[in-house]
Amino acid sequence: MFDEADPRRGHESTLEAIELGERLGFDSAWVRHRHLQYGISSPVAVLAAATQRTSRxxxxxxxxxxxxxxxxxxxxxxxxxxxxxxxxxxxxxxxGPPIHYDEVKHALYPTSSDTEDFSYERVRRLLDFVRGEPATDFRGVEGFEVFSDRVQPHSPGLGSRLWYGGGSLRSAQWAGEHAMNFLTSSVVKAEESEDFAEIQLSHIRAFRSHHPDGDRARVSQGLVVIPTDSASASQRAKYKEFVEKRTPRTATPQGPQRLMFAPDLVGTSAEIAEQLHAHVAFREIDEVAFALPFTFEHDDYVQILTDIATHLGPVLGWHPAEQ
Structure with a gap:
């Protein structure tokens, strides 16, 4: 999150957190979109900068x-x-349609807002282009210009590293059928149950049952965890207040889509590890993405990342990557 009057500092904070993540030995760093908010609207641009500050x-x-x-x-x-x-x-x-689509559609798609296709077909098109399928019937030389019939540059291997972020059984099945990787986050649809962990587990199993790689197919579980091992008293109080405000939404399905939210996990690394080991979906996966709360300060992120790398990760059996 950034100050509208000083957006550079917020973006620098993100880049510094990624650099810290590499130094601490994390395997990956993930950035999400925040369209028309005071957050990162262009992760591609931010990650391009991150490529020049990191190596592993x-x-x-x-x-x-x-x-x-x-x-x-x-x-x-x-x-x-x-x-x-x-x-x-x-x-x-x-x-899916952009959030608040009725308010933004005329700015985003002024002449095609009522005919845009927001279905899985949009993902399939992206998959084809990234994987090197033709984008046009024309290729060859025209004067001094040389044209390709597929997206350039083509990056071999990128097609196998595409992930689908899904919260429903249909999304999990579709991602598996199209040989994608699967991101299951802290939000799912209550379709068969109102137990978050059981719902998430059913999505993981549905994905793998439809994926060519079966049980070896990659799944990453996204959860908000806030270890407090080295937190100050004021940080612990802030974290507790943050979690308490968000906890009521985790009790029952929310809205017409019946969305279920995972509880945020806050406490010592030992306490969080105990909760994770009791989570049936966590026991099913090999990768997890711990999400940082959107509204905290940079020093809070440094403390949380450091505690995850030096306390929580090792308790869970993870070891930092070698530099």
Whole structure:
């Protein structure tokens, strides 16, 4: 989050956090979109800067809402970013109409707002372009110009590192059928149950049952965790207040889509580890993305990341990557 009068500082804070993550040995760092908010509206641009400040850590988007994007242009940006990173990019995407679509559609799609396709077909188009399928019937030389029939640059391997961020059984199945990786976050749809962990577990299993790699298919679980091992008294109080304000929404399905939210986990690393080991979906996966709260200060993020790397991670059996 940034001050509207000083957006550079907020973006620098994100880049500094990614650099810190690499020094602490994290395997990956993920950035999400915040359209028309005081957050990162262009993760591709921010991660391009991050490629020049890091050398090892993988970089991901969790997630790019494709309703705001042209799949052909996005494929070019993602391939360029992957080339700059040396093959470290993990693009996560999702579909559906942009949030507050009725208010933004005339600015976003002034002549096609009522005919835009926000279905899985938008993801399929992106997959094809990234994986090197033809984008046009024309290729060859025209004067001094040389044209390709597929997206350039083409980055081999990027197609296998595309992730779908889904919160429903249908999304999990579709991602598996199209050989994507699967991001399951702290928000799911209450379709078969009102137990968050059980819902998430059913999505993971549905994804893998439809994926060519079966149980080896990559799944990353996203959760908000706030370890307090080295936190100051004022930080602990702030974290507790943050969690208390968000906890009521986790009790029952929210809104017409019956969304279920995972509880935020706050406490010592030992306490958080105990809760995670009791989480049936956590026991099913090999990768987890711990989300940083959106409204905290930079010093808070430094403390949380450091505690995850030096306390929580080792308790969970994770070891920092070698520099």
């Amino acid at each position: 850590i993988e970089l991901g988007t969790a997630v790019i809402p494709l309703g705001w994007e042209n799949p052909l242009r996005l494929a070019e940006d993602l391939a360029t970013l992957d080339i700059l990173s040396g093959g470290r990019l993990n693009p996560g995407v999702s579909v």
